[in-house]
Amino acid sequence: MWPFKRRVASQAVQTKERFFWIGGRRHVEATYPLPKDLGEVNRLDFQHFVLRNGFGGNYLAPVNNPHEVLDVGCGTGRWAMELATLFPNANVIGVDIVAPAVDREATLGTGLDRRPPNYAYVQGNILEGLPFAERSFDFTHQRLLITAIPKDRWPYVVAELKRVTKPGGWIELAEPGYPQHAGPGLKQLWDSWVELCALRKADFLIGSTIGDMLETAGLRHVIRHAKDFPMGIHGGRLGQMSATDCLATGEALRGPTVGAGVRTAEEYERLMEMTRAEVNDPRSKAVLPFYLACGQRPA
Numbered sequence: 664m665w666p667f668k669r670r671v672a673s674q675a676v677q678t679k680e681r682f683f684w685i686g687g688r689r690h691v692e693a694t695y696p697l698p699k700d701l702g703e704v705n706r707l708d709f710q711h712f713v714l715r716n717g718f719g720g721n722y723l724a725p726v727n728n729p730h731e732v733l734d735v736g737c738g739t740g741r742w743a744m745e746l747a748t749l750f751p752n753a754n755v756i757g758v759d760i761v762a763p764a765v766d767r768e769a770t771l772g773t774g775l776d777r778r779p780p781n782y783a784y785v786q787g788n789i790l791e792g793l794p795f796a797e798r799s800f801d802f803t804h805q806r807l808l809i810t811a812i813p814k815d816r817w818p819y820v821v822a823e824l825k826r827v828t829k830p831g832g833w834i835e836l837a838e839p840g841y842p843q844h845a846g847p848g849l850k851q852l853w854d855s856w857v858e859l860c861a862l863r864k865a866d867f868l869i870g871s872t873i874g875d876m877l878e879t880a881g882l883r884h885v886i887r888h889a890k891d892f893p894m895g896i897h898g899g900r901l902g903q904m905s906a907t908d909c910l911a912t913g914e915a916l917r918g919p920t921v922g923a924g925v926r927t928a929e930e931y932e933r934l935m936e937m938t939r940a941e942v943n944d945p946r947s948k949a950v951l952p953f954y955l956a957c958g959q960r961p962a
């Protein structure tokens with residue numbers, strides 16, 4: 664019933680990752696520039712809620728009663744835990760370089776980190792290969808790793824997702840695009856993050872190509888879906904939530920962006936102020952395209 668339990672126990676390795684602090688935020692030594700702390704847990708859970716609401720669901724792939732589900736770069740584990748609840752007969756694994764920070768309430772049994780019994784976290788680094796046998800999963804999902812994967816490693820990453828997926832199983836990727844109709848503040852703020860990622864060899868503009876990546880990797884029946892998330896009060900509640908997430912991302916990336924010399928502290932604060940004003944201006948029409956793509960591993 665739980666084929667990974669033994670494997671997880673023997674293969675889960677003690678994390679080798681090292682942490683450092685910028686401006687009071689804990690970061691991990693990796694390509695990935697965002698913090699790994701409780702503040703970021705809150706942002707990721709909120710962002711998950713925004714995406715699920717915006718898309719009207721948690722995935723695109725036509726999966727049917729999967730037995731083994733994997734979420735790569737699972738973050739807080741929220742997506743994986745919801746899949747585990749949706750498919751109580753499935754074994755769901757979330758893999759990440761770092762386990763999420765746990766809130767103290769959870770240790771008292773009153774927090775939000777109570778895990779469904781069919782969900783497990785496993786430490787692993789997609790850039791070093793996943794700690795699972797070939798053909799293990801019916802559904803392999805990876806969302807929002809655009810800042811974590813060097814541009815030239817994407818073919819390896821998709822091949823690795825394909826390796827651990829069963830023939831006939833589905834792989835799904837989900838990544839953001841570049842803001843459209845944005846004002847100068849949001850545009851320049853986003854461009855700062857593009858530059859920050861480029862310094863770390865990642866391509867923050869690659870999101871729109873995820874469907875092509877799946878096709879190039881030999882996946883079949885590739886399905887693509889894109890949705891424009893309104894960014895600001897012009898988009899009602901979804902627009903306000905997207906803007907809140909964007910500004911929280913701005914706070915999370917402030918230290919790394921200024922620390923890398925992409926912007927001075929003053930320039931960065933000015934862009935944050937401009938973005939705050941833009942998202943609160945009903946005349947703004949800014950949207951953020953968000954891409955989903957899934958494909959099936961051939962038999």
Ligand SMILES: C[S@@+](CC[C@H](N)C(=O)[O-])C[C@H]1O[C@@H](n2cnc3c(N)ncnc32)[C@H](O)[C@@H]1O
Pocket residue numbers: 693695697699707708711735736737738739742758759760761787788789790805806807808811
């Ligand atoms: C932006 S978060 C997205 C989390 C989750 N997928 C979601 O959609 O809420 C990216 C996650 O990828 C993890 N990550 C970064 N580099 C990774 C790597 N090389 N291998 C596995 N996970 C990684 C980070 O620790 C972080 O939890």
